[in-house]
Amino acid sequence: MSTSAWAELSPLPATDMVANDITPAIPFDLDALKRNWRARVNAVKATGQVPIIDIESSFNTGKLEIRRFAEGMDELGVALIAYSHDTKRGWSDAAGRVVAVDPWRFIPATIGGTENFAEDPEGFVALLRQHVVRDNYPLMAEHEFRHYPSPRQVKRGELHRDVSVPIDGPAGEALFALSEQTEGSFQIHYEIEDGLLPPLEKMLAKHPKAKVIWAHLAQIRYAEHSRIYGPAYVRKLIETYPNLYFDVAFGGPNSVYPISNERHARIWDQNASGAQIQKEWLEVINDHPWRFLAAMDMGGDRQSPDKLVEYVQNLRQFLNQLPEPTRSIVAYKAAWKLLFNEEL
Structure with missing residues (x-):
């Protein structure tokens, strides 16, 4: 479909960039925005494509x-x-400001917790609380409780992003409680390691109404630190904790974490000739599709329109291996239901 046809329903932004002097569209009028967003999802469906809602x-x-x-x-x-x-x-x-410029394509999320969260976790969550309540954000972005330097940072020699904040400490307690009180979802980056699993399960059990999105399904940087996590363990988590969700932002089958020199996207079948998901992972996702959310994990150092093409292709490489209706649920329906407690 041409952009002119799209513009009949989803007007393109009037400006090329988002100026600093634009008045932010806060507090967000979610009822009005949802009318735009629902119409846009339907417009994508009308083109014959499975719509994508990128949760992260x-x-x-x-x-x-x-x-x-x-x-x-x-x-x-x-x-x-x-x-x-x-x-x-x-x-x-x-x-x-982005939503003010384009109220059709972007769901506002709070800022995530990177250095600001790592340096003052409790202070950041207190600030987060003010804005979530006052500004009506529908989603709290990724909070880094345990985060190794990313592959791009390693290649640039930027090794400072080695974050460790106890998920069952004061900041984690405040964040889980905020989610329960506001009924809003939040995302966590939490490296998959055996020693980190019991504290997470403790918090999920303690705060059953907190809505937690664990980013990067099956992304394991160091295999020697992770002997428990796998399809069977994720199935157990899903069936034990109804408040836990997973996003599917992970690397391709040949993606290597440069420090460990391991292929860290463990969802792929390394014995297959092409990019194929392991049968056991497909079974878990197909049995519980509403607990998995499409995600691209674009970032400020990889946000060009050309990069968008690459990220969408990678995501669809995964989505296209899912049968219907699982594919549509993971691609967009699960995110909508989680964020707005409605089905599309």
């Missing part, structure tokens, strides 16, 4: 070519992206 991406708003990016979303069938501004310190209402 962050951006450098000052450098985002929003009009070109919107055109790319239209062409690739990306209905909506949960938009978190990538900031290192303090707070930013950049997601509100």
Whole structure:
């Protein structure tokens, strides 16, 4: 479908960039925005594509070519992206400015917890509480409780991002409680290691109404630290804790974590000739599709329209191996139901 046809329903942003002086669309009028977003999902379906709702991406708003990016979303069938501004310190209402410029394509998410969370976890959650309640954010973005340096950072020699915040400590307690009180979902980056699993299960049991999205299904940086996690363990988690969800942002079958030199996207069948998901993982996802959420995990250092093409292709490589109706549930329906307690 041409962008001119798309513009009949999803107007393109009037500006090429998101200026700092734009008034943020806060507090968010979610009822009005949901009418736009629902119409957009239906418009993508009308093109014959399975719509994508990306539950996890962050951006450098000052450098985002929003009009070109919107055109790319239209062409690739990306209905909506949960938009978190990538900031290192303090707070930013950049997601509100993005929604003011384009109220059709972006679901506002809070800023995530990177350096600001690692340096002052309790202070960050207190700040988060103020904005979630006041501004009506539908999603709290990724909080790094345990995070190794990313592959891109390792290649750049940036090894400072080795974060460890106890998930069952004061900040974790405050975040889980905030989710329960507001009925809002939040995302965690939590490396998959045997010693980290009991504290997470403890918090899931203690806060059964907290809605937790564990980012990066089956992404294991160091196999020697993870002997428990696998399809059977994830199935057990799903069947024990109805408040736990997983996003499916992970690398391709040949993606290697440079420090361990291991292929860290463990969902792929390394014995297959092509990119195939392991049978056991397919079975878990197909049995519990509403607990898995499409995600691209774009970032401020990889947000060009050309990169969008690459990320969508990678995600669809995974989604296309799922049978219907599982594919549509994971691609967009599960995210909508989790965020808004409605079915599309």
